[in-house]
Amino acid sequence: MGRIETIAGPVVKCSGLPSVRMYEVVRVGNQQLIGEVIEVGNEEFTAQVYEETSGLAPGEPVISTGDSLSVELGPGLLGAIYDGIQRPLPKLQEMSGDFISRGLNVEGLDKEKKWTFKPVIKIGAKVSPGDIIGEVPETGIITSKIMIPVGVQGEVVEIVSEGEFTIVETICKVKDEHGDIHNVVMLQRTPVRVGRTFKDRESMDTPLLTGQRVIDTFMPQAKGGTGAIPGGFGTGKTVTLHQFAKWADAQVVVYVGCGERGNEMTEALEEWPHLKDPKSGRPLMERTVLIANTSNMPVAAREASIYVAATIAEYFRDQGFDVALMADSTSRWAEALREISGRLGQLPSEEGYPAYLGSRLAQFYERGGRVKTLATEERLGSITMCGAVSPPGGDFSEPVTQATLRIVKVFWALDKDLAARRFFPAINTLTSYSLYLTTLDKWYRKNLGDDWPGLVKESLA
Structure with missing residues (x-):
């Protein structure tokens, strides 16, 4: 057991745990607040705490968990709303009311709810990581695929019949080449800092139709692409x-409000359950996961929220779905990096942002893409990343906007003058662009006519 030495907002320096590792989850203080190790020294280490640290005092205990910050993946994700570290907000409200208390330990998925599992393989089948062993009709829109987890490979020696099971009950047993038996459940736990494994990247030759004519016509987004x-x-x-989240032709939407104003997330929560999916007519929330880390929530959890969202999106991508991930906004996420970096005493770069701002943004956007997933059969899935950027005063020369532009391939520049004239979406077609026009040219010619690219160029001339 370690102890707290100094406290500076969400950054806590501790001692007494010589075997602690980078990005290990620790429990901080008498209330056992959730923290993550972000700096390790010879005798001391530093943790960022994902909850409010007021009232903490030097000398309080710090407990190592031995685990990395991870999310729970399985049936029950769709339609859920989480905070920045995948704690269900409805459960937190039940436990503490409208204002979240500290030290609450809530699991991301319900371990008691039963789901209808239908096997799609038989005893004797050879399976490897990513292979689908069964299906669960999670909502009226999406049927989730249950996959063999990474690290399990061999012959199926037991598989349950169709029936009702919880996500922690054994549904399949696999014998590996050494004769060891591995129990497979519907629940998977995945660290958020590192992307889930896939086989290979594929070309992005199909547009993500957003339902916004100015975007789909002049600066289209590709499935698996990145945009700002x-x-x-x-x-x-x-x-x-x-x-985008309402009308884009993605099969699953993951929307993360990192540092967003609470009233805007409230609008999504109140409006989306009443909206109908244009393809199925079912409620839009049945294909949506919401992650709400609003501006009044702890700043450290804001930093983690986009990694949580990316990992959830990767889980659905690995099932073969086209996923759209919306991050609003990456500027407020970058501000969280700046605050934590400043409290760590790291050398600042432009406007106080850390020198690694560009690499962190790249790590996030690189988790998008259209990929060939882990599986014996060929299965393709995609994550399309769209991030809002909030430059102070609309100045596109500030560091976050410039670092983002070096990474993304679609740039939708919003114009204050157009917005003042109530022209929405206020996209300036002269300053916006898409670098996917060439790769999407074949699709547009096939589906809209050979003269389509020429008409677009003529319209922009």
Whole structure:
């Protein structure tokens, strides 16, 4: 057991745990607040705490868990709303009311709810990581695929019949080449800092149709592509992302509000359950996962929230779905990096942001893409990343916007003058662009006509 030495906001320096590792989850203080190790020295280590640290005092205990910050993946994700570290907000409200208490330990998925599992393989089948062994009709829109986890490979020696099971009950037993038996359950736990494994990246030759004509016509997004929506206050970044989430032809939507204002997340929560999916007519929330880490929530959890969202998106991608991930906004996530970096005493770069701002943004956006997933059969899935950027005063020369532009391939620039004239979406077609026009050319010619690319160029001339 370690002890707290110093406290500076969400950053806590501790001692007494010589075997602690980077990015290990620790429990901090008498209330056992959730923290993550972000710096390790010879005798001391530093943790960022994902909950409010007021009232903590030097000398209070720090307990090592031995685990990395991970998310729970399985049936029950769709339609859920979480905080930045995958704690279900409805459960937190039940336990502490409208204002979240500290030290609450809530599991991401319900371990008692039973789901209808239908096997799709038989005893004697050879399986490897990523192979689908069964299906669960999770919502009226999405049927989740249950996959063999990484590290399990061999022959199926036992598989349950169709029936009702919890996500922690054994549904399959696999014997590996050494004769050891591995129990397979529907629940998977995956660390959030490292992307889930896949076989290979594929070309992005199909557009993600957003339902916004100006975007789909002049600066289209590809399935598996990356895009950014920078704009000043009031230009419509959040509303545009909401429109993407509602009408884009993605099969699953993961929407993360990292540092977003609470009223905007409230709008999504109140409106989306009443909206209908245009393809199925079912409620839109049945294909959506919401992660709400609003601006009044702890800043350290804001930093973790986009990694949680990316890992959940990768889980659905690995099942073969086309996923759209909306991050609103990456500027407020970068501000969380700046605050934590400053408290660590790291050398600042432009406007106080850490020198590694560009590499962290790249790590996030690189988790998108269209890939060939782990599986014996060929299965393709994609994650399309769309991030809002909030440059102060609408200044696109500030560090977060510039670092983002070096990474993403679609740039939807929102214009304050257009927004002032109530022209929405306020996308300036002269300053916006898409680098996917060439790769999508074949799709547009096949589906809209050989003259389509020429008509687009003529319209922009």
